[in-house]
Amino acid sequence: MNIHEYQAKQLLKEYGIAVPEGSVASTPNDARKIATKLGTGKCVIKAQVHSGGRGKAGGIKVAATATKAAEIAKQIIGMTLITNQTGPAGKIVRKVLVEKTTDIARELYIAVVLDRTAQKFAIITSPMGGMDIEAVAASNPELIFTTHVALGQELWPFQIQKLLTGCKLDAEQIKVGTGILQNLLRLAQEKEATLVEINPLAVTRKGALRALDAKINFDDSALYRQPAIAVLEDPEQTDELELEAQKNGLNYVRLNGNVGTMVNGAGLAMATMDVIKMAGAEPANFLDVGGGADEEQIAKGFEIILSDKNVNAILFNVFGGILRCDILAAGVVAAAKKIKRKVPMIIRLEGTNVEEGRTILAKSGLNFEMAGSMKEAAEMVAKITVVAKNC
DSSP states (O other): OBOOHHHHHHHHHHTTOOOOSEEEESSHHHHHHHHHHHOSSOEEEEEOSSOSOTTTTTOEEEESSHHHHHHHHHHHTTOEEOOTTTOTTOEEOOOEEEEEOOOEEEEEEEEEEEETTTTEEEEEEESOTTSOHHHHHHHOGGGOEEEEEETTOOOOHHHHHHHHHTTTOOHHHHHHHHHHHHHHHHHHHHHTEEEEEEEEEEEETTSOEEEOOEEEEEOGGGGGGOHHHHTTOOGGGSOHHHHHHHHTTOEEEEOSSSEEEEESSHHHHHHHHHHHHHTTOOBSEEEEOOTTOOHHHHHHHHHHHHHSTTOOEEEEEEEESSSOHHHHHHHHHHHHHHOOOOOOEEEEEEETTHHHHHHHHHTTTOOEEEOSSHHHHHHHHHHHHHHHHHO
């Protein structure tokens, strides 16, 4: 689960990390009031959406006065912000963060990331803040400093020295930086975050360290243990179809293609998307119904796929185990009879009760074709979508 920058900064403050003074606004008039209260003249207006790259997309601007802050807020609130992380549909801005400007001398990068391979937290720092860490890794890998900490453990002094020495901080700044590192790790551990990132961590001209931007992601599976975090979720930042799938216990992610997919098992779903692309088509979604889906969930998944107007063919790829092939077939038939929109379907079934499933489909009167393998299914659906695209 992602949260907004203003929410992330509130958490940083709770853990003793300095952030610029500011507040969130939902209207231009709110922005004017906040800017006036800040009393500094200049302030920064920042679009609050779940995406990086907001500045390049016009979502972050500096205002010289409270009146100008209101004007900029009016421009940003309600706009559809399109960044390299939002996809072509973009995200609607409903709030802005109004903050004091910071007199920046230089910018650092600092983050705590859950390294699933190592089963530890990776703590990362760099003197090249304000940039995508991936770009720094590509151009200046020697300027990225990393150490790992086992879950539930703390940073050792020698690890802190490794992380901060390369950032060229003086003795007082290293003392403050040590606290920031320790508190970020504590935040990640206590709140079960998968990422806590400050980019940039500013070194001001007076030598202070201040978090100018913050991004925090949380483990969805742990939210039942974190009620105070769970309430921070903004459903308006989640794709409506993804939200509907979530309510029904389905793992669905909308993509940009035109081939709808329904698969049982995340690994099989990823492989299915790969063979679709190899066949020359593009998947419209990732949908893993899991092993325990019932007929009602299958039907709901089918409805969700067809709610995406870009879908002009569907590939069902199911290996029956816990989810039997006859259950899938019954769910597809039930949903198809309720939904008026009809699209071609390619179905590949194998496993438990496969013959029963095929019989249910054969007697349904639905427009579908059976495939004997993943490769054949992908080629069949690619042929259909290419024809549809050229019509």
